[in-house]
Amino acid sequence: MAFYIKTSGLVFRIEPNYGKIEGYCAGYICPPAETAIDVSVTPEEIEAEREGAISAAAAEGRSTQFSPAQLEILTVHRKISEQMPDHGIFLFHGSAVAVDGQAYVFTARSGTGKSTHTALWRRKFGERAVMINDDKPFIKIEDGRPYVCGSPWNGKHRLGSDIIVPLKSVCLICRGDTNTISKISSSEAFPVLYEQTYRPSDPDKLAKTLSLLHTMSAQAGLYRLHCNMDPQAADVSYEAMKEGK
Amino acid sequence: MKLKKEFVTHQNDNEHVTVATGNAGFTGMLLSNETAGFIIEHLKTETTEEKIVDDMFAEYEAPREVIAEDVHKIIEKLRSVGAIEE
Structure with missing residues:
Protein backbone atom coordinates (compact mmCIF):
# COMPACT_ATOMS: atom_id res chain seq x y z
CA MET A 1 0.00 0.00 0.00
CA GLY A 88 17.89 22.41 -5.48
CA ILE A 89 18.59 19.92 -2.67
CA PHE A 90 21.46 17.59 -1.83
CA LEU A 91 22.21 15.01 0.84
CA PHE A 92 24.96 15.83 3.29
CA HIS A 93 26.56 13.60 5.93
CA GLY A 94 26.61 15.34 9.29
CA SER A 95 24.88 15.95 12.58
CA ALA A 96 22.65 19.03 12.40
CA VAL A 97 21.28 20.91 15.39
CA ALA A 98 19.25 24.13 15.61
CA VAL A 99 19.73 26.72 18.32
CA ASP A 100 17.61 29.91 18.40
CA GLY A 101 16.31 29.18 14.89
CA GLN A 102 19.74 28.80 13.26
CA ALA A 103 21.20 25.51 12.03
CA TYR A 104 24.70 24.28 12.83
CA VAL A 105 26.07 21.25 10.99
CA PHE A 106 28.99 19.13 12.21
CA THR A 107 30.61 16.88 9.67
CA ALA A 108 33.42 14.30 9.69
CA ARG A 109 34.05 10.74 8.71
CA SER A 110 31.96 8.16 10.57
CA GLY A 111 33.22 7.45 14.06
CA THR A 112 34.91 10.85 14.61
CA GLY A 113 32.30 12.14 17.04
CA LYS A 114 29.71 14.28 15.22
CA SER A 115 26.79 12.91 17.23
CA THR A 116 28.82 13.02 20.43
CA HIS A 117 29.45 16.72 19.84
CA THR A 118 25.81 17.62 19.12
CA ALA A 119 24.89 15.63 22.27
CA LEU A 120 27.11 18.10 24.17
CA TRP A 121 25.15 20.96 22.57
CA ARG A 122 21.88 19.43 23.78
CA ARG A 123 23.34 19.15 27.25
CA LYS A 124 24.49 22.78 27.12
CA PHE A 125 21.29 24.26 25.71
CA GLY A 126 18.58 21.90 26.92
CA GLU A 127 15.34 22.67 25.07
CA ARG A 128 16.93 25.55 23.15
CA ALA A 129 18.71 22.92 21.03
CA VAL A 130 16.56 21.00 18.55
CA MET A 131 18.04 18.15 16.56
CA ILE A 132 17.28 18.56 12.84
CA ASN A 133 18.97 15.36 11.71
CA ASP A 134 21.73 13.44 13.48
CA ASP A 135 23.25 11.83 10.39
CA LYS A 136 22.05 12.74 6.90
CA PRO A 137 20.24 16.06 6.58
CA PHE A 138 19.11 17.35 3.22
CA ILE A 139 20.50 20.80 2.39
CA LYS A 140 18.14 22.93 0.37
CA ILE A 141 19.23 26.04 -1.52
CA GLU A 142 16.41 28.55 -1.92
CA ASP A 143 16.89 32.03 -3.32
CA GLY A 144 20.63 31.52 -2.96
CA ARG A 145 20.41 30.70 0.76
CA PRO A 146 21.05 27.29 2.37
CA TYR A 147 18.55 25.57 4.69
CA VAL A 148 18.92 22.34 6.66
CA CYS A 149 16.02 19.90 6.45
CA GLY A 150 14.91 17.03 8.64
CA SER A 151 14.10 13.65 7.12
CA PRO A 152 13.21 10.15 8.36
CA TRP A 153 16.77 9.00 7.60
CA ASN A 154 18.37 10.51 10.69
CA GLY A 155 20.89 7.99 12.01
CA LYS A 156 21.04 5.07 14.37
CA HIS A 157 19.80 7.06 17.39
CA ARG A 158 16.81 8.32 15.35
CA LEU A 159 17.34 11.92 16.33
CA GLY A 160 15.74 14.61 14.22
CA SER A 161 12.69 16.74 13.55
CA ASP A 162 10.45 17.58 10.63
CA ILE A 163 11.75 21.14 10.32
CA ILE A 164 13.61 23.35 7.84
CA VAL A 165 16.09 25.78 9.40
CA PRO A 166 18.40 28.43 7.87
CA LEU A 167 22.02 27.26 7.92
CA LYS A 168 24.37 29.39 9.98
CA SER A 169 27.64 27.44 10.06
CA VAL A 170 29.27 24.18 9.07
CA CYS A 171 32.07 22.69 11.13
CA LEU A 172 34.59 19.99 10.20
CA ILE A 173 35.35 17.94 13.29
CA CYS A 174 38.71 16.37 14.15
CA ARG A 175 39.54 14.67 17.42
CA GLY A 176 41.95 16.58 19.64
CA ASP A 177 43.30 16.62 23.17
CA THR A 178 42.15 20.18 23.70
CA ASN A 179 39.30 22.18 22.19
CA THR A 180 40.26 24.69 19.51
CA ILE A 181 38.32 26.12 16.60
CA SER A 182 39.35 28.21 13.61
CA LYS A 183 37.61 29.70 10.63
CA ILE A 184 38.51 28.15 7.28
CA SER A 185 38.08 29.35 3.72
CA SER A 186 35.58 27.98 1.26
CA SER A 187 38.37 26.61 -0.96
CA GLU A 188 39.98 24.82 2.01
CA ALA A 189 36.66 23.34 3.11
CA PHE A 190 35.27 22.42 -0.31
CA PRO A 191 37.07 19.08 -0.89
CA VAL A 192 36.22 17.91 2.65
CA LEU A 193 32.59 18.99 2.32
CA TYR A 194 32.41 17.18 -1.01
CA GLU A 195 33.66 13.96 0.62
CA GLN A 196 30.63 14.06 2.90
CA THR A 197 28.16 14.85 0.09
CA TYR A 198 26.05 12.26 -1.71
CA ARG A 199 27.32 11.73 -5.26
CA PRO A 200 24.51 10.99 -7.71
CA SER A 201 25.17 8.44 -10.43
CA ASP A 202 23.79 10.80 -13.08
CA PRO A 203 26.39 13.32 -14.35
CA ASP A 204 23.87 16.14 -14.74
CA LYS A 205 22.65 15.71 -11.16
CA LEU A 206 26.26 15.54 -9.93
CA ALA A 207 26.99 18.86 -11.67
CA LYS A 208 23.95 20.38 -9.94
CA THR A 209 25.18 18.95 -6.61
CA LEU A 210 28.57 20.69 -7.03
CA SER A 211 26.89 23.97 -7.74
CA LEU A 212 24.58 23.62 -4.69
CA LEU A 213 27.52 22.66 -2.48
CA HIS A 214 29.41 25.69 -3.76
CA THR A 215 26.52 27.95 -2.75
CA MET A 216 26.37 26.33 0.68
CA SER A 217 30.10 26.81 1.27
CA ALA A 218 29.95 30.42 0.05
CA GLN A 219 26.99 31.30 2.29
CA ALA A 220 27.72 29.48 5.55
CA GLY A 221 30.37 30.18 8.15
CA LEU A 222 33.00 27.44 7.82
CA TYR A 223 35.07 26.15 10.72
CA ARG A 224 37.49 23.41 11.71
CA LEU A 225 37.15 22.15 15.28
CA HIS A 226 39.62 19.99 17.16
CA CYS A 227 37.74 18.67 20.16
CA ASN A 228 37.54 16.14 22.94
CA MET A 229 34.39 14.90 24.64
CA ASP A 230 34.37 17.41 27.52
CA PRO A 231 31.32 19.70 27.84
CA GLN A 232 33.70 22.64 27.29
CA ALA A 233 33.99 21.56 23.61
CA ALA A 234 30.42 22.80 23.04
CA ASP A 235 31.24 26.20 24.59
CA VAL A 236 34.21 26.58 22.26
CA SER A 237 32.34 25.60 19.09
CA TYR A 238 29.17 27.60 19.83
CA GLU A 239 31.01 30.81 20.75
CA ALA A 240 32.84 30.80 17.40
CA MET A 241 30.09 29.42 15.16
CA LYS A 242 27.30 31.73 16.32
CA GLU A 243 29.20 34.52 14.55
CA GLY A 244 28.68 32.68 11.27
CA LYS A 245 29.89 34.18 8.03
CA MET B 1 40.32 11.32 -26.90
CA LYS B 2 37.67 12.72 -24.61
CA LEU B 3 36.75 13.21 -20.97
CA LYS B 4 34.42 10.37 -19.91
CA LYS B 5 30.83 11.47 -19.41
CA GLU B 6 30.92 10.33 -15.76
CA PHE B 7 33.44 13.09 -15.06
CA VAL B 8 31.89 16.42 -14.21
CA THR B 9 33.47 19.85 -13.78
CA HIS B 10 32.57 22.95 -11.86
CA GLN B 11 34.16 26.39 -11.63
CA ASN B 12 34.46 27.53 -8.01
CA ASP B 13 35.68 31.02 -7.18
CA ASN B 14 39.32 30.51 -8.18
CA GLU B 15 39.44 26.81 -8.80
CA HIS B 16 38.36 24.45 -11.49
CA VAL B 17 36.95 21.29 -9.93
CA THR B 18 36.66 17.83 -11.52
CA VAL B 19 34.81 14.96 -9.85
CA ALA B 20 33.16 11.73 -10.93
CA THR B 21 29.72 10.19 -10.46
CA GLY B 22 29.14 7.61 -7.72
CA ASN B 23 29.58 4.69 -10.14
CA ALA B 24 32.79 5.85 -11.89
CA GLY B 25 35.26 4.44 -9.37
CA PHE B 26 37.01 7.77 -8.73
CA THR B 27 35.89 9.27 -5.43
CA GLY B 28 38.39 12.12 -5.21
CA MET B 29 38.42 15.66 -6.50
CA LEU B 30 40.89 17.22 -8.94
CA LEU B 31 41.54 20.89 -8.26
CA SER B 32 43.00 22.74 -11.21
CA ASN B 33 44.36 26.18 -11.92
CA GLU B 34 43.21 28.17 -14.92
CA THR B 35 45.40 26.46 -17.52
CA ALA B 36 44.73 22.91 -16.30
CA GLY B 37 41.03 23.80 -16.26
CA PHE B 38 41.36 25.02 -19.85
CA ILE B 39 42.76 21.64 -20.86
CA ILE B 40 40.03 19.69 -19.06
CA GLU B 41 37.30 21.86 -20.60
CA HIS B 42 38.75 21.20 -24.07
CA LEU B 43 38.53 17.47 -23.40
CA LYS B 44 34.76 17.67 -23.15
CA THR B 45 34.61 17.30 -26.93
CA GLU B 46 36.57 14.75 -28.97
CA THR B 47 40.11 16.08 -29.48
CA THR B 48 43.81 15.17 -29.59
CA GLU B 49 46.76 16.15 -27.44
CA GLU B 50 48.20 18.03 -30.42
CA LYS B 51 45.00 20.00 -30.94
CA ILE B 52 44.88 21.07 -27.29
CA VAL B 53 48.51 22.24 -27.52
CA ASP B 54 47.59 24.28 -30.64
CA ASP B 55 44.62 25.87 -28.88
CA MET B 56 46.65 26.71 -25.78
CA PHE B 57 49.52 28.11 -27.83
CA ALA B 58 47.02 30.44 -29.49
CA GLU B 59 45.65 31.55 -26.11
CA TYR B 60 48.65 31.76 -23.77
CA GLU B 61 52.00 33.49 -24.14
CA ALA B 62 54.38 30.60 -23.44
CA PRO B 63 56.86 28.55 -25.50
CA ARG B 64 55.16 25.72 -27.35
CA GLU B 65 57.35 23.02 -25.77
CA VAL B 66 56.44 24.23 -22.26
CA ILE B 67 52.76 24.10 -23.18
CA ALA B 68 53.15 20.63 -24.72
CA GLU B 69 54.77 19.36 -21.55
CA ASP B 70 51.97 20.78 -19.37
CA VAL B 71 49.24 19.36 -21.57
CA HIS B 72 50.90 15.95 -21.49
CA LYS B 73 51.21 16.03 -17.71
CA ILE B 74 47.53 16.94 -17.20
CA ILE B 75 46.33 14.28 -19.63
CA GLU B 76 48.47 11.65 -17.89
CA LYS B 77 46.98 12.70 -14.55
CA LEU B 78 43.46 12.37 -15.97
CA ARG B 79 44.36 8.99 -17.47
CA SER B 80 45.61 7.77 -14.09
CA VAL B 81 42.19 8.36 -12.51
CA GLY B 82 40.36 6.73 -15.42
CA ALA B 83 38.91 9.97 -16.77
CA ILE B 84 39.97 9.60 -20.41
CA GLU B 85 38.12 7.77 -23.13
CA GLU B 86 40.80 7.03 -25.76
Missing part, protein backbone atom coordinates in the same frame (compact mmCIF):
# COMPACT_ATOMS: atom_id res chain seq x y z
CA ALA A 2 1.51 3.32 -1.07
CA PHE A 3 2.03 6.10 1.45
CA TYR A 4 3.22 9.72 1.26
CA ILE A 5 5.99 11.52 3.11
CA LYS A 6 7.07 15.15 3.15
CA THR A 7 10.71 16.15 3.56
CA SER A 8 12.60 19.28 2.51
CA GLY A 9 9.33 20.77 1.29
CA LEU A 10 8.72 17.98 -1.25
CA VAL A 11 6.14 15.19 -1.16
CA PHE A 12 7.12 11.65 -2.17
CA ARG A 13 4.75 8.78 -2.90
CA ILE A 14 6.42 5.59 -1.74
CA GLU A 15 5.27 2.21 -3.05
CA PRO A 16 6.90 -0.28 -0.67
CA ASN A 17 7.52 -4.02 -0.94
CA TYR A 18 7.67 -4.44 2.84
CA GLY A 19 5.83 -2.87 5.76
CA LYS A 20 8.86 -1.72 7.75
CA ILE A 21 9.56 1.52 5.88
CA GLU A 22 6.21 3.14 6.69
CA GLY A 23 6.92 2.84 10.41
CA TYR A 24 10.45 4.15 9.83
CA CYS A 25 8.98 7.26 8.17
CA ALA A 26 6.60 7.99 11.08
CA GLY A 27 6.55 11.71 11.78
CA TYR A 28 6.96 12.54 8.08
CA ILE A 29 3.81 10.86 6.74
CA CYS A 30 1.55 13.34 4.96
CA PRO A 31 -1.74 13.29 3.02
CA PRO A 32 -1.64 12.34 -0.68
CA ALA A 33 -0.61 15.23 -2.94
CA GLU A 34 -0.89 15.52 -6.70
CA THR A 35 2.60 16.95 -6.96
CA ALA A 36 4.15 13.90 -5.26
CA ILE A 37 7.29 12.37 -6.74
CA ASP A 38 6.91 8.60 -7.20
CA VAL A 39 9.45 6.30 -5.55
CA SER A 40 9.29 2.56 -6.03
CA VAL A 41 12.06 0.01 -5.79
CA THR A 42 12.51 -3.46 -7.27
CA PRO A 43 13.76 -6.52 -5.38
CA GLU A 44 16.93 -6.32 -7.54
CA GLU A 45 17.56 -2.71 -6.46
CA ILE A 46 17.04 -3.72 -2.84
CA GLU A 47 19.58 -6.54 -3.14
CA ALA A 48 22.05 -4.21 -4.92
CA GLU A 49 22.00 -2.02 -1.80
CA ARG A 50 23.34 -4.82 0.41
CA GLU A 51 27.07 -4.47 -0.34
CA GLY A 52 27.18 -0.72 0.35
CA ALA A 53 25.07 -1.15 3.49
CA ILE A 54 27.45 -3.76 4.86
CA SER A 55 30.56 -1.64 4.32
CA ALA A 56 28.89 1.46 5.84
CA ALA A 57 27.73 -0.54 8.88
CA ALA A 58 31.16 -2.13 9.32
CA ALA A 59 32.78 1.34 9.28
CA GLU A 60 30.50 2.39 12.15
CA GLY A 61 30.88 -0.86 14.06
CA ARG A 62 27.19 -1.76 13.62
CA SER A 63 25.64 -5.12 12.77
CA THR A 64 26.18 -6.09 9.16
CA GLN A 65 23.06 -8.27 8.99
CA PHE A 66 20.35 -6.67 6.85
CA SER A 67 16.88 -7.93 6.07
CA PRO A 68 15.37 -7.00 2.69
CA ALA A 69 12.92 -4.75 4.57
CA GLN A 70 15.85 -2.82 6.13
CA LEU A 71 17.61 -2.61 2.77
CA GLU A 72 14.44 -1.20 1.24
CA ILE A 73 14.62 1.72 3.69
CA LEU A 74 18.15 2.48 2.43
CA THR A 75 17.20 1.98 -1.22
CA VAL A 76 14.30 4.42 -1.03
CA HIS A 77 16.60 6.96 0.62
CA ARG A 78 19.12 6.55 -2.19
CA LYS A 79 16.44 6.98 -4.84
CA ILE A 80 15.12 10.14 -3.20
CA SER A 81 18.67 11.50 -2.76
CA GLU A 82 19.41 10.83 -6.44
CA GLN A 83 16.51 13.04 -7.50
CA MET A 84 17.02 15.84 -5.00
CA PRO A 85 19.55 17.94 -7.01
CA ASP A 86 16.83 18.61 -9.61
CA HIS A 87 14.94 20.38 -6.81
